[in-house]
Amino acid sequence: MDLVTPDIGLIFWQTVVFLIVFAVLAVFVWKPVASALKTRETAIADSLKAAELAKEEMAQIKEDNEYLLQEARMERDKMLKEALSTANQIKEDARAETSVIADRMIADAKNAIEGEKKAALQEVKSLVASLSLDIAEKLLREKLSDDKSQKDLIEKFLKEVKVN
């Protein structure tokens, strides 16, 4: 058993045992460990990538939201403005229409009043006429109750005709 001379026995055992250890460890340890490490590394890398993506997406969504909000605000302002102007328009229109109707109603009322007035005057006129006729008749009857007065009247008429 010299220091620098390899012994055949130890060479034999070292070869056999090392090969066994290598085979056992390679199959039962290094293979599953290497694949597990790889799985974990890819999982971590994927997760990090996914997180990065999610962050980016989040920022994008936030930006989109901001934009949408801005747009919504503008839309709202626009709608409010429009509504206001529409309301004003309606008010204006209503006012105009009302005045037209009122005018027409006034005019109609005036016409009706005028008609009524005319009719009333007509009635008054005819009433006055019939009243005057009645009065005249009564007066005539009073005056012409004797012959002399009748003759006087006829003469008077005649005179008048002659003049004509």
Add this chain to the structure above:
Amino acid sequence: MDRKKFYTRFKALKISLLAGFVFIISTGSLKAAADPASEGDHGSFNPGALIDHHIKDSHSWEITHGVTVPLPIIVYSEEKGLDIFMSSNFQNEHHEPVPYKGYVMDHDHITLEGGAHVLDFSITKNVLFLFINSIILILLFMAVAKSYKKDPLKAPKGLQSFFEPIIIFVRDDIVKPNIGPKYERYLPYMLTLFFFIWFGNMLGLLPGAANLTGNIAVTMVLAVFSWVITVSTGNRAYWSHIFDPLGSSMGWGGKFFLYLILWPIEIIGIFTKPFSLMIRLFANITAGHVIILSILSLTFIAESFAVGILSAVFATVMNMLELFVAILQAYVFTLLSSMYFGEAVQEVEHH
């Protein structure tokens, strides 16, 4: 609060007890090693023999002085065939070496009684620690793998969280950059190699343990595995780089004479790489053990209490350094192996 305090105190006590135990054991085994060496020299201490005994393989496992575990001897010879018996048979009750069944053992070297050579496949101390190392590796990593199989997406916990960064380090910093896109095929071998060497190095630092990864047979087998994988997976580009390094930059008429010089160099180069792997690991680990043992031996050479304290401090520091060297050498062996594999599978570069 109180309980926490108690717990920390208890832990400190435990650690100091453990340290004391380790120290007693290591000095015990030091003396044990010193004894047979001193026998011949009538009491004088022989650090060379002590260190030799520690870093070399043995047919018995001497845990500490007087506590020796006999190990099975497996020998084969053409004359006697296969024989299996315990190493304790080579000693009688007075601890004197005796022949057994026609075999003799002299300084852990077994021969037939006539001096004829036998093939020795014994379960030596190093083989025992090779088994221990392998069992620890398999049990530990089976436990680690269990949590991966249960839920691969769960964050690592316990043992898994200790080994996962190391596994990822081997994959991402050693194997992937050196081998390139085809790294996955080599990953199981590289991880096994890394943890085998690392655990073996650390196991060797325990008192009473065998110098497994500091044994040239062990490092040779590992280097040969790396070499076989390099050569067997080498693609066209790899071989043409060795046998036709000049490529189309020169005609064959000119190239041939250059290649008469270059070919031997390139072919030697194929073998120097695993050779350097073998020597590097062996020398680094063995040197670490030699340094620690030398520092501790100073106590027995000087036979002084003060030197003992000082060398204990130095040896502790060296042990810490060796813990670092344990993982460093595992890293270096794995890194260089993956560089060689990378050379073998790299695609042709278009200049």
